Amino acid sequence: MNSVAAYALRLGDDALVLAQRTGEWIAAAPQLEEDVALGNIALDLLGQARSLLTYAGQAEGEGRDEDALAYLRDERDFTNLQLCELPNGDFAVTMARLLVFSSYQYELYSRLQYGTDPTLAAIAAKAVKEVDYHRDHATQWVLRLGDGTTESHQRMQAAAEHVWPYTDEMFDADDVTRELTEPGVAVDPGQLREPWSSYVGAVLDEATLTFPATRPAVTGGRRGIHTETMGYLLAQMQHLARSHPGAVRW
Amino acid sequence: MTEPAAQNLSAEGGHGAVPTTGVPAGSGRPVRDWPLWEVFVRSRRGLNHTHVGSLHAPDAPMALRNARDLYTRRQEGVSVWVIPADSITASSPDEKDSFFDPAADKVYRHPTFYQVPEGVDHL
Numbered sequence: 001m002n003s004v005a006a007y008a009l010r011l012g013d014d015a016l017v018l019a020q021r022t023g024e025w026i027a028a029a030p031q032l033e034e035d036v037a038l039g040n041i042a043l044d045l046l047g048q049a050r051s052l053l054t055y056a057g058q059a060e061g062e063g064r065d066e067d068a069l070a071y072l073r074d075e076r077d078f079t080n081l082q083l084c085e086l087p088n089g090d091f092a093v094t095m096a097r098l099l100v101f102s103s104y105q106y107e108l109y110s111r112l113q114y115g116t117d118p119t120l121a122a123i124a125a126k127a128v129k130e131v132d133y134h135r136d137h138a139t140q141w142v143l144r145l146g147d148g149t150t151e152s153h154q155r156m157q158a159a160a161e162h163v164w165p166y167t168d169e170m171f172d173a174d175d176v177t178r179e180l181t182e183p184g185v186a187v188d189p190g191q192l193r194e195p196w197s198s199y200v201g202a203v204l205d206e207a208t209l210t211f212p213a214t215r216p217a218v219t220g221g222r223r224g225i226h227t228e229t230m231g232y233l234l235a236q237m238q239h240l241a242r243s244h245p246g247a248v249r250w
Numbered sequence: 251m252t253e254p255a256a257q258n259l260s261a262e263g264g265h266g267a268v269p270t271t272g273v274p275a276g277s278g279r280p281v282r283d284w285p286l287w288e289v290f291v292r293s294r295r296g297l298n299h300t301h302v303g304s305l306h307a308p309d310a311p312m313a314l315r316n317a318r319d320l321y322t323r324r325q326e327g328v329s330v331w332v333i334p335a336d337s338i339t340a341s342s343p344d345e346k347d348s349f350f351d352p353a354a355d356k357v358y359r360h361p362t363f364y365q366v367p368e369g370v371d372h373l
Contacts, residue, residue, distance in 0.1 A: 031284065031306060032306075033305050033306055033307060033316040033319070033320065034316075036316075036319050036320055037315070037316065037319045040319050040323070136315070137315065140311065140312060140315065144308065144309075144312075
């Protein structure tokens with residue numbers, strides 16, 4: 001797979017896997033209103049995934065469409081960040097994960113929309129408005145839970161520390177990004193760290209939370225190495241499509 | 251429990267003046283712990299904000315965001331208001347006749363005696 005296809009695929013996989021995780025909250029969120037909000041966020045992510053996977057298939061040129069890429073690949077072929085596949089945990093963990101990921105996506109897309117690949121730039125320009133809202137939603141909740149009751153503060157702090165080790169992977173460069181950064185197709189992941197830290201740090205600070213000092217986890221999502229829960233997630237996501245190959249109506 | 255329903259004119263419930271006392275209920279205490287908000291959406295410039303429904307939210311900023319998610323999913327609006335439901339004073343169903351019926355036979359209050367110029371959509 002060429003680098004452009006691989007780059008579109010990893011960004012699409014991030015969105016697809018987090019859409020699947022976020023969707024697990026539907027009908028289980030703390031309130032009906034939050035149910036709808038999380039449903040909207042999951043659908044935004046799914047929309048981004050569809051565009052990115054479709055483009056990855058086109059760039060690859062081997063006839064795979066979005067469905068083939070989403071439903072007919074195995075775990076080792078998925079190149080999403082491990083952060084995106086982390087189980088939902090309690091509501092605080094879900095919000096901590098959304099805060100760190102949507103802040104990353106915001107910094108990424110707001111640069112990628114000026115990139116030299118017109119398709120990736122167009123997808124990014126549409127997505128940046130969506131993730132801006134996701135970031136705001138997560139921010140609002142982190143502020144309220146962090147600066148809320150003793151219980152909510154403790155759980156929000158624990159949630160931040162839980163997801164933190166998986167954030168370093170967002171900023172790791174590899175052969176794909178190194179090849180594409182020079183011609184301006186991709187954004188150098190390393191340059192996102194500083195603006196990301198600045199935003200997330202300010203939110204944690206205002207939420208009376210402590211910036212976690214945890215060590216980076218041993219990750220490798222971009223190389224197809226995933227956590228134990230990934231297989232279960234894929235089984236649920238892919239089961240129907242694999243049981244009825246080629247089915248187009250229900 | 252024997253208080254007349256007309257004494258309580260809150261808009262709790264989101265359907266205008268709904269009696270909240272003297273009504274048989276399970277626990278006697280709302281299950282919801284978040285306050286109720288009424289939502290008003292302006293669909294485009296030049297029109298008034300219109301009541302579209304209600305929602306629960308812990309505070310005003312979250313109410314505004316929930317309103318965006320619940321009531322403007324399909325680009326219904328350019329502006330949203332949220333108002334705490336208990337800030338609304340509603341007319342009582344018991345006073346319906348004295349409030350509204352006297353206007354029924356006063357045709358001269360309706361602008362039916364002249365032509366509205368073309369192009370004036372929202373008079």
